[in-house]
Amino acid sequence: MKRLDVIWVILSLLPCAVLAADDEKGGKYGGEDRGRTLQPAKLNPAWAKECSACHIAYAPGLLPAESWRRLMSGLDKHFETDASLTAPETQEVTAFLVANASNRWTGSAAPLRITESQWFKSQHGTREVPAAVWKRASVKSASNCQACHAGAATADFNERAIKIPL
C-alpha cells in the first residue's frame, strides 16, 4: 500500500514538470485549460434537461465560451445528429454555458469536442489510458466520461474516484 502511494505521487508529479514548462509559453496546456470551477452551484434547468436527453450534460467549464457559442449555433447538425432546440431554449442554454465557460482558457482555439482540448489530451495520454481501453465496449468512446468517472454527470472528475472498467 505505502509503496503504491509513493508510485502514485511520482506519477502524478511527472506531468507537473511538463506543465510548469508549458506555463511559460502562455498558460497551462498551451492556453487550453478547463475552468477551475467546472460548473456553478446554481444550474440552469433548461441546460440540465435538454443537454442530458442524449448524453450527460457536460459541465460548462470544460470548454471556452467561444466553443459553446459555436456548438449552440449548430445544434441541427450536432455531431451528425439533429439536436435542435427552439430559439428561446437555444438562447437560454447558450447564455448559461457562456457565462460559466472555462475561466482559465487563454488560447484562441475553440474546439467543438472536449476531447480535442489540450488539457483533455494531456490528462488522457496513452500512459494513463492505453489505446485498448478506449475500444472496450464498456467505455464505448472518449465522450462517455461516466464510463470511468462515475460522477461525471455532476461534474465530479476527482482522480481518486476513477475506475476504468474491464
Place this chain on the structure above:
Amino acid sequence: MRSRKARPLFARAQTASSDRDFILVARAQSVTLRNNPMRFPALAMIVAMTLPLTAVANPVQDSYRAAAKQESAAFTDFSATRGEAFYKAKTGDVSCASCHGDAPKAHGKHATTGKDILPLAPVANAERFTDAAKVEKWFKRNCSDVLKRACTANEKGDFIAYLLSVK
C-alpha cells in the same frame, strides 16, 4: 338534497378557470354521481357508447389529423399497422427501433451514446405523447436523423397509433 348538492358544483364548473379547479370539480361531481344510483345507468350508457371511440383517443395524435387530411384527400384514419411498419423500416442501417428498441414497451438505448431511453409505448410510460411541443421536438430531430427529411402528419399519426396499440 341531491340537486342542492349538484347545483353549486355546476356553477363552479362554469367558472372554473384553471385545470386544477376543473379536476377538483370533476372529482366532486363524480362523487355526487356515485352517491346517486339513479344517475348511474345513464352514465354507464354514455361511457359504453363512447368507449370504443375514445379508448385510444390521444389529443396529440388528433392534432395531426387535419394536416393529414390536407396532405392527402384519400386519408381516412391513422393506422397502427402502417405505424409499426414505419417504426421498423430501415433507412440505410437505422430505424426508430435502433434507439427505441424492437419492443417499445422496454427501455431503449441511444445508438451512439449508449444512454438509457425510457419506454416509448404509453402502456409502459404514461408520459409519452402527452406534451405536443415535446412530441414535435423529437419528431423534428429524429425524422431528420433517420429519414433525412421531415415526417408527414400521416406518418406521425400512424407512429402514435402503433405505440398506443402496444399492450
